[in-house]
Amino acid sequence: MATQRLAGSRIREKRLDRGLRQATVAETVGISPSYLNLIEHNRRRIGGKLLTDIARVLEVDPALLTDGVDREVLDQMRNAAAVLSAEVELSRTEEMAARYPGWSALIAAQARRIEALQAQVQVLSDRISFDPQLAQSLHEVISAVTAIRSSASILVSPEKLDEDWQRRFHQNIHDDSVRLASSSEALIAYLEAPQDILEGAGTAVEQVEAFLSQTGFHLAALEQSAKPEAVLASAGLGEAAAGVLQDYMTQYIRDVAALPLDDFQTAISRHGYDPAGLAQSFAVPLATVLRRLATLPPESDHPPMGLVICDAAGAIRLIKQVPGFAMPRAGGACPLWPVFAALARPEQPLRYDVTMPGQGGTRMLCYAIGTALPAARFDVPPTIQSTMLVMTDPDSPSAEPVPVGVTCRICPRNDCKSRREPAMTGV
Amino acid sequence: MGKRVLLIEDEPNIIEAISFILSRDGWTVHTHEDGSTAMDKIVAMPPDMIILDVMLPGRSGFDILRDLRAHAQTKEIPVMMLTARGQDKDRELAERLGVNHFMTKPFSNTEVRDYVRSFMEA
Numbered sequence: 001m002a003t004q005r006l007a008g009s010r011i012r013e014k015r016l017d018r019g020l021r022q023a024t025v026a027e028t029v030g031i032s033p034s035y036l037n038l039i040e041h042n043r044r045r046i047g048g049k050l051l052t053d054i055a056r057v058l059e060v061d062p063a064l065l066t067d068g069v070d071r072e073v074l075d076q077m078r079n080a081a082a083v084l085s086a087e088v089e090l091s092r093t094e095e096m097a098a099r100y101p102g103w104s105a106l107i108a109a110q111a112r113r114i115e116a117l118q119a120q121v122q123v124l125s126d127r128i129s130f131d132p133q134l135a136q137s138l139h140e141v142i143s144a145v146t147a148i149r150s151s152a153s154i155l156v157s158p159e160k161l162d163e164d165w166q167r168r169f170h171q172n173i174h175d176d177s178v179r180l181a182s183s184s185e186a187l188i189a190y191l192e193a194p195q196d197i198l199e200g201a202g203t204a205v206e207q208v209e210a211f212l213s214q215t216g217f218h219l220a221a222l223e224q225s226a227k228p229e230a231v232l233a234s235a236g237l238g239e240a241a242a243g244v245l246q247d248y249m250t251q252y253i254r255d256v257a258a259l260p261l262d263d264f265q266t267a268i269s270r271h272g273y274d275p276a277g278l279a280q281s282f283a284v285p286l287a288t289v290l291r292r293l294a295t296l297p298p299e300s301d302h303p304p305m306g307l308v309i310c311d312a313a314g315a316i317r318l319i320k321q322v323p324g325f326a327m328p329r330a331g332g333a334c335p336l337w338p339v340f341a342a343l344a345r346p347e348q349p350l351r352y353d354v355t356m357p358g359q360g361g362t363r364m365l366c367y368a369i370g371t372a373l374p375a376a377r378f379d380v381p382p383t384i385q386s387t388m389l390v391m392t393d394p395d396s397p398s399a400e401p402v403p404v405g406v407t408c409r410i411c412p413r414n415d416c417k418s419r420r421e422p423a424m425t426g427v
Numbered sequence: 428m429g430k431r432v433l434l435i436e437d438e439p440n441i442i443e444a445i446s447f448i449l450s451r452d453g454w455t456v457h458t459h460e461d462g463s464t465a466m467d468k469i470v471a472m473p474p475d476m477i478i479l480d481v482m483l484p485g486r487s488g489f490d491i492l493r494d495l496r497a498h499a500q501t502k503e504i505p506v507m508m509l510t511a512r513g514q515d516k517d518r519e520l521a522e523r524l525g526v527n528h529f530m531t532k533p534f535s536n537t538e539v540r541d542y543v544r545s546f547m548e549a
Contacts, residue, residue: 139482142511143438146533150444153536165447172440 007051008042010065014058015040029053064098071323073097073108075406079328080111082410090410119203137190140183147176204241206329208248209319211235216298217307217320219252223261226253248318252295258284259292265300273303275367275389276349286349286369290389294320306390308339317385324362324392326406334405335418339388342370346384355401357412363401365391429453430547433474435465435491436509437483445478448536449543462486466494469501476546478539481510481517489520496525505546509534 015025026036029050038044046054047066055062074097081088089096097104151169154161161169212219221231228249235245259282271277275289282289294307306322316329327333333340338352349369356362368388375382405411408421432449436442437460446456459468463485469477477495481488488508495501507528508521521529528542 139511142532143441146511147438147440147444149533150441150448150536154444154447157536159451168443172443176440 007046007066008040008044011046011054011058012040014060014065018058020057025054025057028057061095061098064095070097070101070105072321073101073104075321075323075326076108076111077104078406078410079326080107080114082328082332082407116203116206119206134187134190137183137187141180141187144176144180144183148173148180151176204238204244205318207237207241208235208244211237211241211245212248213320216304217295218297219249219295220297222249222252223256226256228253251291255288255292255295258282258288261297264292265296268296268302273305273391285371286367287371287387290367290369290387293389304392306392308337308388308390310339310343310386312343312384314340314343322390322392324356325364325390326356328407332407332409332420334407334411335420336402336404336416337388338366338368338402339386342368342386342388343384344370346370346372353401354404357403357405362392367391429455430475431455431457431472432476432478432543432547433469434458434478435462435483435488436460436478436480437462438480444536445539448540452540452544454543454547460484462488462491465491466498469495469504470498473501473504476505476507476543478507478509478543481508489524492521492524492526507539507542507546 015022022036022040023033026033029036030053031050035044039046051065052062055065058065074094077093077097078090081090081093151172155166155169155173219231222228228246231249232242232245235242237245259278264278264282267278267281271281273293275286275293278293279286279289291307294305296302296305304322305320306325307318307320308316308327309318310316314333314335316327316333319327319329321327327337336354338350338354341352342348342350347370349367352366352368354364354366356364366388368386370384370386372382372384403413403416405413405416408416408419409423411419411423413419414423432454434442434445434449434456436445436458442458442460446458449456457468457472457474459465460483462483465479465483465486479488479491483491488510492506492508495504495506502525505527506525507530508526509530509532510517510521511532518529527546530538530542
């Protein structure tokens, strides 16, 4: 039934994408508009010749209508095209994913791998440029080499040198050579241990997100008792990633205390998923409710909800992706997402109905709030962060959703005032 | 007494080698190892020339050079910088701050001696 239900929705999406009227399609395939309407609203099953005929009119592969495409793979393929600035037929991504799911998954996996390797290159590059330990080691080596060269040069100079000075410079060369050997060993040991360094902040967050995504960012172990040690042990993360996870769990435990799961789910059954109503009924900050909604247990019958947290510079600190919602972690995300608008209006709750380009105009409902974290001292600028909850397929979408995108490079909205760079050819 | 060179450097054996070759060349060499008090030393007894390391304890050679050029009493003193960091951006920064010469470690003694001569005898 799920496939059939989605098949009807997909037919509707594709028909609207192509700007075809229901009556026109119905007439072409020899059925009544009211029957097509029932199919599109998933009240009639469809298959066989009728499905093939409708697919032909809509110029899509029938498999695309029945099986659909793994949204996550689709998002990753589009992201791959954006990240690599590849000139591909973006408008046919869905068709490609439907026809060749194995190859599509491979493209998505390779893009993820490339992104991970780029992050590692960046970490290593930063390490060479800015790492104080490396700079100190190199300074030690060069200082010792300089001293040896200078002393040796004096000793071999044709100018006469008395014995005291000779002994002194010989001793200096000996001392510096010992120092050089020691600092060289330290430098080599340091350079031979890149894995520890690759646990840098950029990749650490992604490791934590990958771990959390296994459970939909829900940590059952923290719901009943605040014992993060068990979670930390089971995650098997490196030091840097473990630190990121620890921070996430600290916030999670606070959120659980403010909104115990059973009470929260009971309230949802009464108020629905309205964050403002829930925040009011528990007298808690809106951001707490947004985080809590995004971490509801996946096995319960809750709709999928995404989450983004960014800092005042717009850098993304955490993303919980859900199918249909694609936001790149690296710079260049569409600036129209409410999570960024909320930074400019701290403490003002924003509720935007948004629509993505293509994909039949996927609708999403976004709740965002910018908050100033409590300062521990006077005369320091506040730490601002913005939290956005994303609900895909909202029950009652507004009539005029705000158009957003993934990133300019793959966005077809050429008249967008916020465009920062041209789209690739083929978009 | 010959003209005075102030060597601001924190590596004892480099200090000894440079002091030796410059003294042998007829210059009076004073030394100082701490970045944070270097300006006090310079202002108290302005030298005819300064050889300044970049990485010093307490304060970097760049910061000292910036202060030197802002101070009426010291702004004309020729400065040669020594650094283990040979990147273009460091050289550009030093030039923007008003360095007279920038030398990368490991340097040759002849090179140091010749530059000091060229400044002192100009």
